[in-house]
Amino acid sequence: MADGQKHEFDWRVYADATCAGITALIPIPLLDALVERIFRRRMPGAIARANGRALQPEARARLGRSGSELLSLAGCLLLPLAAVRYLARVIWHKVIYVLAVADAASLVSEYWHRAYLLDHVIRAGHLDEGADGDWAIQMFFKALDEADTSPLIGLARQVASTSHRILGMLLRAARLDDPEVTQTLGEILSSHWAAAEQSLREVALHYNALYVQRRQPGDAPASGRGGS
Numbered sequence: 001m002a003d004g005q006k007h008e009f010d011w012r013v014y015a016d017a018t019c020a021g022i023t024a025l026i027p028i029p030l031l032d033a034l035v036e037r038i039f040r041r042r043m044p045g046a047i048a049r050a051n052g053r054a055l056q057p058e059a060r061a062r063l064g065r066s067g068s069e070l071l072s073l074a075g076c077l078l079l080p081l082a083a084v085r086y087l088a089r090v091i092w093h094k095v096i097y098v099l100a101v102a103d104a105a106s107l108v109s110e111y112w113h114r115a116y117l118l119d120h121v122i123r124a125g126h127l128d129e130g131a132d133g134d135w136a137i138q139m140f141f142k143a144l145d146e147a148d149t150s151p152l153i154g155l156a157r158q159v160a161s162t163s164h165r166i167l168g169m170l171l172r173a174a175r176l177d178d179p180e181v182t183q184t185l186g187e188i189l190s191s192h193w194a195a196a197e198q199s200l201r202e203v204a205l206h207y208n209a210l211y212v213q214r215r216q217p218g219d220a221p222a223s224g225r226g227g228s
Contacts, residue, residue: 009193011186012050015179016043017115021108025166038174047118067141101160108156109149116200143207151199
């Protein structure tokens with residue numbers, strides 16, 4: 001897996017990612033963000049278990065963050081503006097459902113790439129004890145920041161537009177932590193897996209190129225990405 005080779009579709013890797021993306025369809029402001037956070041934080045541990053691996057608590061916590069630099073001074077100054085923009089966006093999207101589906105499709109595609117890359121990094125052993133996990137996590141977020149997730153938005157839109165009774169299903173999935181609860185959501189991705197993986201592999205290959213650059217002697221390790 002370290003070279004970005006193809007592998008079989010495993011819904012356990014993408015269940016939480018898909019759920020995190022379609023939380024944009026939850027018609028209740030702030031609840032959507034809370035449920036998204038639950039699924040995002042659960043992704044590293046779930047993907048590690050799917051691979052029979054264990055993650056260090058610090059690595060699991062860092063990889064569950066949003067990736068936004070909200071803890072920086074600039075981020076703190078921008079929080080009030082971000083809050084206003086968030087409320088305006090979610091209220092508008094809940095009124096105009098078509099826009100909510102588009103928002104969810106974009107988010108689902110981003111989370112699929114995140115899940116694929118998490119799976120890739122864990123399989124490669126870059127987060128194992130003794131490995132330079134700090135460098136791997138830095139390159140993980142850098143690769144995600146630079147990833148082109150647009151090729152899968154059409155497929156993600158199919159998932160978002162066919163999601164019925166979304167609130168009840170997501171709350172049940174968040175409570176039970178069982179991929180079987182959302183198995184039906186994986187049918188579309190599974191049936192188009194060969195084509196989808198062509199886009200997903202790009203983020204893994206880009207991560208590989210970043211990872212082999214390695215940290216230069218004397219560079220201070222990063223404190224980790226911000227975000228909740």
